[in-house]
Amino acid sequence: MNQILKKEKLAENIKKITIEAPEIAAKAQAGQFVSLIVDKKGERIPLTIVESDRQKGTITLIFLEVGKTTFKLGKLEKGDNIVSLLGPLGKPTHIDRLGTVVTVGGGVGIAEVFPVTRAFKEAHNDVISIIGARSKNLLILEEPLRQVSDKLFVTTDDGSYGQKGFVSDVLKELLERQTKIDLVYAVGPVPMMRVVCEVTRPYKIKTLVSLNPIMVDATGMCGSCRVNVGGETKFGCVDGPEFDGHLVDFVELQKRLGQFCRQEESSRECCRKK
Ligand SMILES: Cc1cc2nc3c(=O)[nH]c(=O)nc-3n(C[C@H](O)[C@H](O)[C@H](O)COP(=O)(O)OP(=O)(O)OC[C@H]3O[C@@H](n4cnc5c(N)ncnc54)[C@H](O)[C@@H]3O)c2cc1C
Numbered sequence: 001m002n003q004i005l006k007k008e009k010l011a012e013n014i015k016k017i018t019i020e021a022p023e024i025a026a027k028a029q030a031g032q033f034v035s036l037i038v039d040k041k042g043e044r045i046p047l048t049i050v051e052s053d054r055q056k057g058t059i060t061l062i063f064l065e066v067g068k069t070t071f072k073l074g075k076l077e078k079g080d081n082i083v084s085l086l087g088p089l090g091k092p093t094h095i096d097r098l099g100t101v102v103t104v105g106g107g108v109g110i111a112e113v114f115p116v117t118r119a120f121k122e123a124h125n126d127v128i129s130i131i132g133a134r135s136k137n138l139l140i141l142e143e144p145l146r147q148v149s150d151k152l153f154v155t156t157d158d159g160s161y162g163q164k165g166f167v168s169d170v171l172k173e174l175l176e177r178q179t180k181i182d183l184v185y186a187v188g189p190v191p192m193m194r195v196v197c198e199v200t201r202p203y204k205i206k207t208l209v210s211l212n213p214i215m216v217d218a219t220g221m222c223g224s225c226r227v228n229v230g231g232e233t234k235f236g237c238v239d240g241p242e243f244d245g246h247l248v249d250f251v252e253l254q255k256r257l258g259q260f261c262r263q264e265e266s267s268r269e270c271c272r273k274k
């Protein structure tokens with residue numbers, strides 16, 4: 001059992017929890033995730049390890065409440081336990097001194113780019129971060145990202161804060177200004193990652209995306225997280241979650257993410273009634 005030591009609300013439906021998990025904290029690296037079960041009858045879900053503290057033996061997760069499991073997780077309080085926590089899972093991000101790295105985060109994807117942004121900064125890269133949300137009240141981690149970035153750009157879809165528009169608009173402007181960029185790293189909704197890859201493709205800039213296919217066992221056994229990358233089948237949980245964005249079949253990924261819509265909607269309804 002892993003106890004929740006701290007809980008915070010970052011934005012509407014976005015929660016941050018710090019959990020006692022010394023074995024995971026000892027090994028976790030940027031880009032990795034955990035798979036957790038909230039209660040005895042629950043399903044496993046994957047969540048990125050946003051922070052880990054080896055000394056304290058803790059890890060921090062940030063999640064958007066979208067369905068049954070994330071709603072249940074959001075209801076747990078300090079002192080409650082998580083029934084099962086597996087990790088660290090997935091391949092860590094390959095961190096190197098590359099030059100200029102642009103990290104792009106959309107929505108709760110901002111939480112997922114944070115550890116990677118910090119790791120690239122610690123490896124002495126020039127780091128430009130671009131973060132965006134639908135509206136100001138949904139924007140998270142602006143200050144922590146500012147601390148680990150040389151430059152930070154903020155967008156909101158509705159113009160309530162920062163530049164009105166999308167993160168990909170800022171990236172496009174940077175590229176048009178001919179800023180030398182050695183790597184782009186993007187996490188967010190599938191359409192956002194897809195557009196980011198289309199923006200960088202003509203410039204032939206290496207673009208990594210951290211994908212969120214539906215995962216069941218998260219250990220490479222069930223095949224539910226398969227994604228088509230460059231015509232080959234890859235498993236998000238063991239081969240990823242990061243892939244070369246220029247090779248990812250985003251249309252298929254989006255289709256696969258929608259395959260349990262009806263079941264997800266009915267389990268969300270059950271949660272609301274409780
Ligand atoms: C490697 C990885 C890291 C992730 N990190 C984070 C994170 O740090 N913060 C965060 O808020 N979310 C993250 N996600 C997404 C998170 O796992 C899903 O939001 C969660 O599983 C939804 O479960 P649910 O029961 O609450 O909702 P459901 O009712 O099951 O689903 C709601 C939505 O989530 C999608 N979804 C459902 N199950 C999964 C699943 N097992 N994996 C991925 N997507 C799913 C569905 O397509 C649907 O759109 C990550 C996903 C992956 C694969």
Ligand code: FES
Nearest residue numbers: 216218220223237
């Ligand atoms: S989640 Fe089962 S193979 Fe990846």
